[in-house]
Amino acid sequence: MPKVVILYDTLSGTTELLVKAVIEGLGTLEEVDLQLLKIGTKFSISTLANTDAIIVGSPSIYGDMTPQLRTVLTNLQNLVMSQKLVLGDIKGAVFGSYEWDGGWHVERIEELLVDIGIRLVAPPLAIVDHGGRLKIHPRDIEQCRDLGQNVAFSLRSG
Ligand SMILES: Cc1cc2nc3c(=O)[nH]c(=O)nc-3n(C[C@H](O)[C@H](O)[C@H](O)COP(=O)(O)O)c2cc1C
Numbered sequence: 001m002p003k004v005v006i007l008y009d010t011l012s013g014t015t016e017l018l019v020k021a022v023i024e025g026l027g028t029l030e031e032v033d034l035q036l037l038k039i040g041t042k043f044s045i046s047t048l049a050n051t052d053a054i055i056v057g058s059p060s061i062y063g064d065m066t067p068q069l070r071t072v073l074t075n076l077q078n079l080v081m082s083q084k085l086v087l088g089d090i091k092g093a094v095f096g097s098y099e100w101d102g103g104w105h106v107e108r109i110e111e112l113l114v115d116i117g118i119r120l121v122a123p124p125l126a127i128v129d130h131g132g133r134l135k136i137h138p139r140d141i142e143q144c145r146d147l148g149q150n151v152a153f154s155l156r157s158g
Contacts, residue, residue: 001031002155005048008057009039009066014097014129014136015057021141022055022095025148029155039068046085048076053091053151054118060098060105060126073112080116091154092118093147095125097136102126121154122147 004026010016019036026032035051037043048054056073058065065073079085094109103126110124125147127140 001033002029002053003033003035003051004053004055004151004155005035005037005051006055006057007037007039007048007069007072009059009069010057011059011061011066015059017136017141018095018097018127018144019057021144022057022148025145025150026152028149029152032152032155039066039072045072045076045079048072049080049085049087049090051090052088053093053121053155054113055093055095055147055151056109056113057094058096058105058109059129060096060101060103063101063104065096065105065109069109070112073109077112077116087117090118091121091151093120093122093124093151095127095144095147097127097129099129099131103128122150 008015058069092113094106096106106124106126
């Protein structure tokens, strides 16, 4: 059964809405061992090395991923570079929400993943948070489902 980790941060719950849609997309896999790792909760960093796919989500905070997420990914990078953690062939995908700039933070996250050899299998997704009742446009929720489906497809096809 493929292992998938969703590593995400959220300050006010918007990214969590996107996580739910990504999970729906992953549901196209018959079986999946899914771990939801929210930044700030306790988990072992080696969980990030012991997976077939990692999907990372973050809000834009001052034009970047959240500082806590950056810390986790930089720590992972250091452990991989010093060969304390060995990554296998891990597939990756990145999504995030933002309100007023370009959502460039998803590219910063991708750079960190690619740097440690994670193979991206879906285009980065930066979703606009409109606030208020609409918050996330249904079309964008659909895009998050597609991202989950793309990861599922890549796991099926090896
Ligand atoms: C302290 C702070 C800084 C933010 N900085 C940016 C920013 O630089 N660019 C942007 O587009 N949105 C920015 N936002 C808006 C958030 O990215 C947006 O509201 C996001 O959807 C929040 O997601 P969350 O509820 O998962 O934390 C900022 C929000 C906060 C609270």
